[in-house]
Amino acid sequence: MLDFSIIPGSGGQSPLSAHRGIMADLLQRIAERADPAAFRELYEVYGPRVKAYMIRKGADAGTAEDLAQETLLTVWRKASLYAGDKGSMTTWVFAIARNLRIDRLRREVPWQELPEGRLAEASGEPLPDEAMAEKERKQRVQAALAELPAEQRDVVSLAYIEGLSHSEIAERLDVPLGTVKSRMRIAYQKIRQALENLE
Amino acid sequence: MSITRHPDDSTLMSYAAGSLPGALAAVTAAHLSVCPRCHDEVAMMELLGGTLLSDLPGAAMGRPVPAAPEIEYAPPVGPIAAPAGEVPPPLARLIGHDLDALRWRWISRGLWLRWVPIAGGGKLHLFKGAPGVVVPEHGHHGSELTMVLRGTLADTTGEYGVGDVCDLDESVEHTPIAGAEGCVCVVAQDHSVRWRRLLVRLARPWHGM
Ligand SMILES: [Zn+2]
Numbered sequence: 001m002l003d004f005s006i007i008p009g010s011g012g013q014s015p016l017s018a019h020r021g022i023m024a025d026l027l028q029r030i031a032e033r034a035d036p037a038a039f040r041e042l043y044e045v046y047g048p049r050v051k052a053y054m055i056r057k058g059a060d061a062g063t064a065e066d067l068a069q070e071t072l073l074t075v076w077r078k079a080s081l082y083a084g085d086k087g088s089m090t091t092w093v094f095a096i097a098r099n100l101r102i103d104r105l106r107r108e109v110p111w112q113e114l115p116e117g118r119l120a121e122a123s124g125e126p127l128p129d130e131a132m133a134e135k136e137r138k139q140r141v142q143a144a145l146a147e148l149p150a151e152q153r154d155v156v157s158l159a160y161i162e163g164l165s166h167s168e169i170a171e172r173l174d175v176p177l178g179t180v181k182s183r184m185r186i187a188y189q190k191i192r193q194a195l196e197n198l199e
Numbered sequence: 200m201s202i203t204r205h206p207d208d209s210t211l212m213s214y215a216a217g218s219l220p221g222a223l224a225a226v227t228a229a230h231l232s233v234c235p236r237c238h239d240e241v242a243m244m245e246l247l248g249g250t251l252l253s254d255l256p257g258a259a260m261g262r263p264v265p266a267a268p269e270i271e272y273a274p275p276v277g278p279i280a281a282p283a284g285e286v287p288p289p290l291a292r293l294i295g296h297d298l299d300a301l302r303w304r305w306i307s308r309g310l311w312l313r314w315v316p317i318a319g320g321g322k323l324h325l326f327k328g329a330p331g332v333v334v335p336e337h338g339h340h341g342s343e344l345t346m347v348l349r350g351t352l353a354d355t356t357g358e359y360g361v362g363d364v365c366d367l368d369e370s371v372e373h374t375p376i377a378g379a380e381g382c383v384c385v386v387a388q389d390h391s392v393r394w395r396r397l398l399v400r401l402a403r404p405w406h407g408m
Pocket residue numbers: 202204205206230234235236237238
């Protein structure tokens with residue numbers, strides 16, 4: 001039984017953008033002082049979103065909330081691993097939620113590492129976005145997403161949020177597999193450009 | 200190892216999204232373990248995932264915020280040692296560290312195959328080709344991801360060395376040829392039907408080899 005009590009972004013919940021300014025500091029506060037107020041903030045901002053993310057992959061409301069709770073407790077417990085890194089906190093929340101969704105809803109061992117294991121062994125080349133503040137990077141990605149034609153934005157969302165494979169997306173949209181792949185490729189190039197083109 | 204051929208961005212993107220079928224994800228993970236370039240791309244694709252998650256309309260929480268548990272301060276993760284063997288660590292989870300210790304199934308002159316069981320969709324095989332051996336032309340309904348573990352492989356799309364990945368979708372028919380030293384490759388396919396047909400063909404002798 002799916003939970004359809006999705007709150008619209010403009011509805012009874014303050015939009016995430018209102019929180020954005022403080023989000024960058026939040027993880028720092030969690031990591032440095034294990035600040036319980038910071039945990040509450042983290043939970044209130046991300047809990048409903050991670051729950052919705054789990055529901056999209058077929059979890060019932062109770063399971064989805066359990067998984068959202070487990071995601072955020074993991075973020076909290078491992079905050080010290082991530083502090084000091086310039087990566088975004090939402091990336092960290094996303095990666096933990098993604099792996100948990102694979103582990104619990106698909107009952108598979110995720111192949112994806114969490115960013116923590118990856119930081120030290122990456123190329124050493126700064127990511128194009130590393131010079132930017134989290135807030136600005138997110139705004140750029142959002143702007144680039146908003147500018148994508150609907151057909152490109154849809155395949156991205158079907159892959160990330162609905163968790164559909166290329167073939168499943170092709171079937172859902174009734175287009176050839178190659179079309180799905182090229183739409184994703186083009187969408188990514190545009191998003192990447194938005195992060196690279198610094199003033 | 201100098202890697203020049205990478206998985207398609209759409210493959211990396213699905214991997215970052217957590218929606219790549221298991222067999223393809225295993226080969227992608229193997230490539231990422233030796234390719235800093237793709238590592239960085241996936242990091243950026245995860246940033247996109249975080250943004251999409253933030254923009255998702257929330258579902259109302261039914262329970263109050265739990266108390267924050269005691270925080271644990273884990274030691275920082277040090278650099279992970281470069282893989283010493285020829286089997287990338289993610290694949291070693293499935294097949295062990297020694298390609299020569301594997302039991303291979305002889306298919307035809309100069310060609311051996313080994314099926315690797317894997318969860319999460321798709322089929323995973325290893326194949327070993329003697330120098331110059333031609334794998335018969337085949338197509339596929341879904342995606343096919345081939346990574347070279349030893350030696351070299353060439354087809355109409357180019358040459359592939361150790362660590363390189365050949366990422367094809369259903370529009371490409373190809374005829375891979377093992378290089379002068381032969382090759383061992385891992386192949387993931389999204390759809391098994393035509394591979395099964397290939398096995399049937401491989402089981403018979405064929406001409407032009
Ligand atoms: Zn690569």
